Amino acid sequence: MTPAKSFTQALAARFAEGAARTALLCLDGEGTADAHTYRELDARARSVAAALLRRRTAGRPVLISMDGGPHTVAALLGCLYAGAVAVPVPPPDASRAAAERTHAIATETDAAVLLTESAHAPELSRRLAEAGRSAVVCLAVDCLPEDGADWTPPALDGADTALLQYTSGSTAAPRGVQVTHANLLATMEALRATLGTDQDSRIGGWLPLHHDLGLIGQLLHPLWLGATAVLMPGRRFAADPLSWLREVARHGVTVTAAPDSAYARCLAEATDDDLAGLDLSALTTAVNASEPVSAVTLSAFAHRFTAAGLRPGVLAAGYGLAEATLLVSLADRVPPAPATVSAEGLERGELTPPVPGHPVRALAGCGPARGVTVRIVDPESRAVLPDGSVGEIWVRGETVADGYWRRPLETAATFGHATTSGEYGFLRTGDLGALRDGELYLTGRIKDALLVDGRTLHPQEAERQLAQSGAPFGSAVVLSTPAEHEEIVAIQEIRGAGWSRRQLADLAERVRGCLHEEFGASLGGVVLVRPGTVRRTTSGKVRRSLMRELYLRGELRPLYASAPPYAAEGG
Incomplete structure (x- = not known):
């Protein structure tokens, strides 16, 4: 079989092969599942693509602001089918801060079209007009006619931008990562190899589709495989964290993912009766990623939810970022025990054995690099550091993007760097960590690190201690x-x-x-x-x-x- 030249071409081929298979289960606030086949998704994507092509959006950013249901999926796929650049933004009923984020992205991308639903189109048009973006056309995806019979895959190649994935903005203003079709194809292969996923997998969770782990890991990956994506509303998780695990059990989800705080919330709220009513035995991988992973959370969750059928080795710590499309590392199926190291050594920038009677820190191993090259580098000298030394995490590989949308200064500061040993093309992540025997351990972020009496204090550890102090x-x-x-x-x-x-x-x-x-x-x-x-x-x-x-x-x-x-x- 000839390799696909673009992610769109790969999707179209997969949709044709498995037209009758269930592609998508969208759960509502009560947990009721709305099932869609690949044939249905293909038809809706063609209709959206036809509407976009009439507006000459090929190669241009198109904003997507929806609640995460099937119309959101149709909008995302329609952008890919039209050769447009999909730009997922927060849903229309999100917070004021989220609305401000959307307005800023609309201005930066200069998008001419926003895809949404008819219930939200008038309000979004009003908000955009108030923000000086009255020229943006708000298209209601749920009102588009069936109009895609003559669609053919656009002439795209790996270098074309497929989507703009805006960063979280946790330490700086959000920036749009230019994710290419080649980046997506490389990420799909890395995920399949790492997770062991195939057409029989059920992959899902509650993370929003404007977040890279939700969009790429829990939607695009299962669709690329020809598997089933199970999408749960984030607002339901916010109100009832255990609803996530109940739906994982009810729908036989095999792969799920969430940040450490989600696992911690489930730990805090689960009763013995809750565990007795759960069957998590179908899970093969539960990824803990997208924020610093607590070794305490990993250990406690794995132990507590054994009573609900969670098998050893299913829970895995991972590390990734939007600039690397999604995945950098993930722990093996049989993860090593957390690394217990000297707190004083860590403050000096080294993973050293504990000293009896002195403070220690437990670090979660985030596994070996997956499809990329990782180096630990002194951020000042750019020298590669030896095993066990803490430095900036640098990443190179086919999944790493080329830069940020219309931000040449930030792009130059982050992408395409060289070490003093002569290795080129690295992404500077801004994250601090260490490699030991091939295992990556995260310790913090450069911008977050606090200097106390000549020692480096990572605030995440302090915050975790406070939150767990009762x-x-x-x-x-x-x-x-x-x-x-x-x-x-x-x-x-x-x-x-x-x-x-x-x-x-x-x-x-x-x-x-x-x-x-x-x-x-x-x-x-x-x-x-x-x-x-x-x-x-x-x-x-x-x-x-x-x-x-x-x-x-x-x-x-x-x-x-x-x-x-x-x-x-x-x-």
Whole structure:
């Protein structure tokens, strides 16, 4: 069989081969499944493509703003069928911050068309007009006529851009990664080899389709395989985390994925009765990725859900990012035990054995590189570091994109770098980690790392300790503020109501004590806030840069603050 020249060509061939097979199960808020065959998806994609081609969108960005049901899938496939550049954005009923993100993406891409549903088209048109984008045409996918009988695959090759995957914006403004057809084809092969997926797989979850793991891992991959994608509404997971696992069990899902915080929420809420009603024995792989993975969460989840039929080796930590299309590494089916290392060694940038009587850290292994080359590099000298040394993770391979949409400076800063040993073409991820015996361990992000008395403190570890320190503590953010000497501030969510000022002061001291005991860190301030204050991306990552800005501008509206927010000159 001749290899496909584009991802669109590969999809069209797969759709023709398995026309009668079930391609898609879309679950509603009650868990009712709406099934669609490959023949039905192909027909809808052709209709969308015909409408787009009439508007001359080939090679141009097309925004997609929907709720994640079958019309969203038709819109995504229609863009591919038309040779347009699909740009998934948050759904129309998302938060104000999500709406602002959509407006910014519409401006940056200069898209002329937005695909949505008839129920949302008038409101989206109004919002775009208010944002100065009144020329954008909002097409309702659910109202398009059946009009694709004469469709033929567009003349595309691997170098053509298939979609713009906007980054989460957890540490910087969102940027549109130019994912090519070649990137997608290489990623599909890597996923198949890594996960062992085939036409009999059922792959699904609740992650939104404007997130790379949801779009590429849980929709495009099963469609490329000729398998079945099972899409669950994210709002249902938000209201009832265990609904995710119940639907995985009910529909025989074999591969699922979610961020660490999702597994932690299920752990916190599952009762013995819940476990007795679950059968997770069909699962072959449950990926924990898209945010820092906790070794504690991995171990506790694997142990707790054994009672629900979860088999050993199913839960696997992974690492990836939009700039590498999706996947960089994933733990083996029989994962190694978490690496227990010296906390002091980690602060010096080395994975060293624990010292009796001294603090330790448990690191989750994210497996070997999958279809790419990974190097650990000193971010300043660009020298490749030896095994066990912490440095910046650099990635090279066919899945790595060429750059960001219309951002030449950011592209030059991130893509196409060379090490001092003469290896070229690397992506600088901005993530910190180490390789040991081929296993990748993540330790943090360069932009997040805090310098405390000459030591490097990774805030994710501190935040995890705070969140696990018992009631009434919820999510936390630990960050630095500019001062004569860099100060560390903890923003801690507090559950419940009716707290007296004395009680809040005691809780603030608990935060101070936890961080000092675990990390030897003295805080410049503790800010206690209501649940929901800590902003997160769609995948669950803390939006650290935004939280820092809100703190510095004094916009957090704290329940209690042990030190006034720092205000720099000019804001």
